[in-house]
Amino acid sequence: MFEKENSGIQVQLVQMPNSTxxxxxTYVTQISSGSTTPDVYSGDVIWPAQFANAGLAxxxxxxxxxxxxxxxxxxxxxxxxxxxxxxxxxxxTDAGFLYYRKDLLQKENLxxxxxxxxxxxxxxxxxxKGDVKxxxxxxxxxxxxxxxxxxxxxxxxxxxxxxxSGQVVLNSPQxxxxxxxxxxxxxxxxxxxxxxxxxxxxxxxxxxxxxxAFLRNWPYAWxxxxxxxxSKVVGKVGMAVLxxxxxxxxxxxxLGGWNLFINPHSQHVDQAVAFIxxxxxxxxxxxxxxxxxxxxxxxxxxxxxxxxxxDPFFALKPTIVSRPSWTPNYAQLSAKLQxxxxxxxxxxxxxxxxxxxxxxxxxxVVSGS
Numbered sequence: 001m002f003e004k005e006n007s008g009i010q011v012q013l014v015q016m017p018n019s020t021x022x023x024x025x026t027y028v029t030q031i032s033s034g035s036t037t038p039d040v041y042s043g044d045v046i047w048p049a050q051f052a053n054a055g056l057a058x059x060x061x062x063x064x065x066x067x068x069x070x071x072x073x074x075x076x077x078x079x080x081x082x083x084x085x086x087x088x089x090x091x092x093t094d095a096g097f098l099y100y101r102k103d104l105l106q107k108e109n110l111x112x113x114x115x116x117x118x119x120x121x122x123x124x125x126x127x128x129k130g131d132v133k134x135x136x137x138x139x140x141x142x143x144x145x146x147x148x149x150x151x152x153x154x155x156x157x158x159x160x161x162x163x164x165s166g167q168v169v170l171n172s173p174q175x176x177x178x179x180x181x182x183x184x185x186x187x188x189x190x191x192x193x194x195x196x197x198x199x200x201x202x203x204x205x206x207x208x209x210x211x212x213a214f215l216r217n218w219p220y221a222w223x224x225x226x227x228x229x230x231s232k233v234v235g236k237v238g239m240a241v242l243x244x245x246x247x248x249x250x251x252x253x254x255l256g257g258w259n260l261f262i263n264p265h266s267q268h269v270d271q272a273v274a275f276i277x278x279x280x281x282x283x284x285x286x287x288x289x290x291x292x293x294x295x296x297x298x299x300x301x302x303x304x305x306x307x308x309x310x311d312p313f314f315a316l317k318p319t320i321v322s323r324p325s326w327t328p329n330y331a332q333l334s335a336k337l338q339x340x341x342x343x344x345x346x347x348x349x350x351x352x353x354x355x356x357x358x359x360x361x362x363x364x365v366v367s368g369s
Contacts, residue, residue: 001287002278009271018201020044020144024331031056031263039266040275042091044144045079045257046325046334052082053328058262059085063273072280072297075320080259082328087261089276092285092294094256095318096152099207099215099225102238104131116156116181116243119214123190126213134212135190137203140182142342145199147323147334148254149216150341153178155252155321156244161337162324166366170337171359177245179344179351186345196346208232216242218256219313223293239312241319253318257295329365336361 123135139145159174241251
């Protein structure tokens with residue numbers, strides 16, 4: 001679509017590994033070595049502060065003034081700004097949702113769960129009736145996805161990792177409650193032991209095969225679940241906000257999404273800017289929403305009748321929960337948290353011990369000691 005409108009520019013797509021951590025390491029190595037490619041790269045919503053601080057992204061203010069970015073959803077530009085300068089442009093946003101087998105819930109006369117204990121109980125009921133192999137699948141591998149799942153559970157319990165001022169508040173009863181529940185999902189048999197190795201594709205594949213009653217995943221999973229070439233549960237899937245506990249944040253959804261950066265060593269900056277402007281245009285935004293199942297970053301898109309009819313998540317009202325990515329040390333913070341969370345859900349450490357150790361290590365990262 002872009003090349004038809006810009007005949008003098010050719011775009012070469014380079015497919016990256018699925019893991020956001022692997023992608024990050026690849027970009028850091030490549031760009032820090034002075035490579036002029038890629039010219040434009042897509043990056044996780046948690047990267048702007050890290051990449052700006054490390055000189056891996058070009059400041060974009062002169063190319064994307066407020067006259068261009070004013071239609072972007074609230075918080076999008078703020079998340080891409082570091083020390084007063086814009087270092088990325090939002091491409092699509094993301095949030096965690098609950099997918100469920102509406103046919104199985106109807107069969108057993110069960111409501112869509114709104115709390116985690118309710119989900120656990122309903123999953124066990126569906127398993128005991130022989131309706132499904134697994135109750136709930138999610139992302140339990142030691143990577144960034146595990147942090148996303150955790151911050152949703154933590155917010156649902158009423159807790160946080162850091163305050164906006166950088167105070168570490170992770171070591172709390174709410175955090176222990178959230179981690180204990182994640183471990184309980186496995187020990188109860190509601191989630192398979194293998195969930196500790198699952199990233200998004202593995203959890204989605206189990207759900208698409210009809211093996212799981214509930215799934216936590218991003219909006220793209222909806223489009224895939226309705227594709228008969230990939231899914232055995234077409235027409236049997238419902239979508240809702242994630243559960244919580246009494247007193248916690250209602251419908252917590254980790255803020256995800258991907259941004260567009262320009263390599264500071266690029267020799268094709270004008271062409272890169274033109275490409276990014278196209279990708280955030282109404283035409284391109286509608287396309288990735290309809291074909292890719294991604295949430296657009298333009299506010300106007302959410303009033304598009306065609307999009308509203310295509311995807312149920314436009315009618316849902318999650319409470320967006322951010323990971324503490326405003327610190328340029330977020331990569332180190334997340335790495336520490338990933339290890340301890342994985343220790344807890346695999347049973348290598350108790351939830352309380354893992355939370356306490358994670359809080360201690362994060363404090364060292366934040367304080368620079």
